[in-house]
Amino acid sequence: MNYPSGINRAFKGQTKYSxxxxxxxxxxxxxxxYYLQNDIAxxxxxxxxxxxxxxxxxxxxxxxxxxxxFKTPSTTxxxxxxxxxxxxxxxxxxxxxxxxxIANIHRHxxxxxxxxxxxxxxxxxxxxxxxxEETFLITYDTLQKYLDSYNKKSISLAYIKENGYPLSTKYxxxxxxxxxxxxxxx
Numbered sequence: 001m002n003y004p005s006g007i008n009r010a011f012k013g014q015t016k017y018s019x020x021x022x023x024x025x026x027x028x029x030x031x032x033x034y035y036l037q038n039d040i041a042x043x044x045x046x047x048x049x050x051x052x053x054x055x056x057x058x059x060x061x062x063x064x065x066x067x068x069x070f071k072t073p074s075t076t077x078x079x080x081x082x083x084x085x086x087x088x089x090x091x092x093x094x095x096x097x098x099x100x101x102i103a104n105i106h107r108h109x110x111x112x113x114x115x116x117x118x119x120x121x122x123x124x125x126x127x128x129x130x131x132x133e134e135t136f137l138i139t140y141d142t143l144q145k146y147l148d149s150y151n152k153k154s155i156s157l158a159y160i161k162e163n164g165y166p167l168s169t170k171y172x173x174x175x176x177x178x179x180x181x182x183x184x185x186x
Contacts, residue, residue: 024093024128024135027175028078034173035082041178043080043087075112082178083186086121088113093128099154100127102147110147113140122185126167126177129157136164137180 025045035041054067076090090113092104105125116123123140142163146155165180 023130024091024126024175025077027135027169028091028126028177031173031175031177032078032080035178041080041082041087043078043082045078046074046076048074076109082122082181085185086116086119087123087181088116088121089124089126091126091128093130095131096129096154097131097157099156100129100160101154103153105143110143114144117141117144122181124181126175127160127164132157133169135167135169135175136160137167137177138164139184 029045032041032043032045035043050068052065052068054065056064056066058064076088078091079086079088081087090105090109092100094100094104113123113125117140125138125140125143126135127138128135138160143155146159146163165183167175167177167180169175
């Protein structure tokens with residue numbers, strides 16, 4: 001295929017693995033863009049803070065980062081403002097058919113959500129069971145109650161269905177999580 005910039009790419013026989021597991025993130029990014037364009041909310045994906053060590057400059061437009069490291073652990077994936085309230089959440093996917101591994105949520109992320117919650121912000125998780133094609137919103141307080149009550153390595157799908165909120169995928173907004181936030185907080 002010939003592109004206007006002169007870059008030639010052959011896709012024949014190539015398998016791309018770089019975007020696997022990104023469907024939840026894509027759905028949330030499209031949803032957030034819809035919210036922004038329709039003046040509903042301002043919510044962005046937070047960039048992961050990195051320090052660049054080496055860059056190869058083949059040409060001005062083709063600079064490639066060859067070595068970098070994480071400055072600090074990232075807190076959560078998304079933050080912004082909705083109806084004058086700060087909103088902060090983490091998005092996670094699992095291939096499990098029966099439970100969500102707690103190890104998928106880092107301790108510093110739970111601490112961050114706790115701080116947001118304690119300061120009156122809206123804090124939650126969006127969890128997708130990718131093989132089941134089911135997505136749920138779990139409030140921070142529901143997550144914390146589970147962590148305080150059970151000494152388990154995962155949260156069962158049954159618990160999430162009973163205590164979380166299902167999110168269905170549709171055209172626009174693709175994953176309308178703010179409709180659930182409205183029911184819980186407003």
